[in-house]
Amino acid sequence: MLDPAFARWLDAQAEALDQGQCDPQAVLGQLASAQVLRAGIDPTLGGSGGTVADAIEAVAQVASHSLAAAFVFWGQRAFIEYLLQSPNVGLRERLLPSLLSGELAGATGLSNAMKFLSGIEALQVKASPQAAGWTLDGRLYWVTNLRKGGFVVAAAIDEEGASPFVLAIPDNAAGLTRSDDLQLMGLQSSNTAALGFDKVAVSRDWLLHENAKQFLPAVRPAFLGLQCGMAIGLSRRSLSEVEAHLQGARSFLAETLNVLNERLENTVRELKQGVLDGRFLAQPAALFKLRILLAETAADAVQLELQASGGKAYLTAFGAGFARRWRESAFVPIVTPSLVQLRAELQRQASAA
Incomplete structure (x- = not known):
């Protein structure tokens, strides 16, 4: 609670x-x-x-x-x-x-890295080895929680002739620049911005793991599982709003509400169990499918809230919370890895099987 x-x-x-x-x-x-x-x-x-x-x-x-x-x-x-x-x-x-x-x-700058892991894009930060560590060049285009009062960001780094690795980079590193906050449709108070790296010197003391291809699959279940928490909470809130609208009323929407509630909680149980028993380490596709299902459930829940609210949802005086949840539901499918990226990876795995 x-x-x-x-x-x-x-x-x-x-x-x-x-x-x-x-x-x-x-x-x-x-x-x-x-x-x-x-x-x-x-x-x-x-x-x-x-x-x-x-x-x-x-x-x-x-x-x-x-x-x-x-x-x-x-x-x-x-x-x-x-x-x-x-x-x-x-x-x-x-x-x-x-x-x-x-x-x-703490900023999780590993969205690019998770796409790299699935072969979707190249790593965006390159390293040149130095005596005590590395100098970094490149750009991360979308990173959340870059608080101006002090942050440290994780990034997967590409070094020519060596295995990619994962670093933590402090905000006071010379050559590291933070853009203005990105102008998002919502979620504006999330300190989301871009980071530029211009010969940023980082010592080996900041190394999270020397092998990104080993570390990223190991942290992916938690990375995606925690991310799924956003869709879970949004779905639950919209479904609770539907229940409040239907209180005491006989409605064909009640059946849909029950179906969505059951689908959601069954998926949540499967997600938590898979994260805990380690199944997603060997079967990432199972985790991808749950992430897709939870995003779809969030969209369905918000759509059901609209139907249960009726025209009230479109009135500013009554519908501000709904309008925000509508924007929030639009974000869930595109946060990295997006549903398009996940489906492409599932298709690639199916073709290779």
């Missing part, structure tokens, strides 16, 4: 978070104060215990109030997961406390 005060803050600020009228620097502090960043992390490391399935549930609970806040949460918690799975214990000890307290923002 979310802290009630935090849930009220999210409800009060949901529209402002979506439209960029809420200070984006405030979101991470609120998430940290509500203790949700610690979900699924061993208490010996500063967490509240549980598993990554608990972290997925926490993202879903936040998303039921605000997808913009959940988007920030996903970026922060995904970066934390990289640290938890990294062999670089020193880096984890150095960064984890400030990430859990919300003092430092």
